[in-house]
Amino acid sequence: MSERVSWVPEGLDTGKPSAARLYDYLLGGGHNFAADRTLAEKFLQAQPNARTIARLNRAFLRRAVLFMMDNGIRQFLDLGSGIPTVGNVHEIAQKADPETNVVYVDFEEVAVAHSQLILENDPRATIIEEDMTRPADVLKAAGESDLIDFTRPVGVLTAGVFHFVSPEADPRAVVAAYRDAVPEGSYLAFSQFTQDLQPEEMAGVVEVMKKSQNPMFPRTKTEIEGLFDGFELVEPGIVPLPLWRPEGTNTDDPDKAGIYAAVGRKI
Template sequence: MAERLSWVPSNIDTGLPSAARLYDYLLGGGHNFAADRALAEKFLVAQPNARTIARLNRAFLRRAVLHLVDAGVRQFLDLGSGIPTVGNVHEIAQKAAPESRVVYVDYEDVAVAHSRMILEHDDQSAVLQEDMTDPHAVLAGVRKTGLIDFSEPVGVLTVGVFHFVPPERDPAGVVAVYRDAVVPGSYLALSQFTADLQPEEMAGIVAVMKNSANPMFPRGHAEIAALFEGFDLVEPGVVPLPLWRPEDGAVDEDADRAGIFAGVGRKT
């Protein structure tokens, strides 16, 4: 029998797994269902390091947001934000700079419902239910919130989601619309799975996700770097997750097992 909990929107098919809830499970969250956990276990067979990768990706998000805050950014657009867990963008940014404003964007019903619940009393943050690959609709919705002033720098975040964008949706074109909507001094933080680091494991992940609602499309280093066209990459460039500005200056993980490249760029 499909699960039905008080926080689950009535229109949700809990028997259909989603990538957002799979990621929630890998991070140790509680907003996932049996179908998500079953898919996640197959994911873990293909990539035994998946829980560590999920944690490293979340840690990159934190470091990227703090870097942007240090650079003076006070407004953030989090694309494909997923199910909120510990260390949400608004928590990180507002702790460092209380005036920070955040708009989350996701199309997954549970992610949006839970985000709305968390943000109910936060007038500096909002969530939109939109598909990030329709940037014009997203930007129109963002403008309606009144939270983002596009005449000031914006931190655009797309962390751990672009591997779900198929080639036919023109990933570079999608990024370009967001890039053109923000002023110089804005930033793009992006991470996505690659086959460059662990090709066999990545092939297994692609096979697991192929028939799910969220098939995956890993990209090579050059393809990921090309998504930053129009941005100047912040040092150290596009690198495996744990190598992007580790907080203590030391990396205790095997970078080649990170599975994901990450980078941050500044629009000039």
């Protein structure tokens, strides 16, 4: 039987799992359904470290946002933002500077609906319902929100989402479109699953996700480097999640991180 609760958008088939709700479950969130939890348990069988990886990815996003703010960024475009959980970009950024603007982008119905609820009283943050692989539509909607001024540097965030972009969708062209829309001094934060780390577990995850709405496409370090064309990678470059500018003592094993992370500055 399908579940129905007050925050579920009308017409949503809760029997079909989504990557956004799977991620929400791995982070300990409550905006997921039985089908999502079933898929997540299969994901965990293939990659037992998945909950830690989700936590590490969320921590990288926080560090990347604060790094960009230290370098003058006061407006963010968060692509594939997912279901809001504790430590959202607008919370992190506006704690550092209350006048920071954030535009979230997602097409997953629960992510959009819940984002609208939590952002309704925040004039400096919004969610737009668009597919990040269609940059022209995203950029048009972001500009019309009046929260992003594309004549000023922008922090473009793609944390843990590009492994859902297929080769046929031309990920290099997608990134290039966002790069070309923002001025020099803008930043790109990027993280995604790779087969370079724990290849057997990654192969298992790919098989699990083939049965979902969101198949996964891990990439090598070399392939990820190609996505940063036109950006200058900031230190330490493309590294496993816990090695990107860690705070304090780092006890997480980078070989089990599953995901590469990097930040680049447009030049």
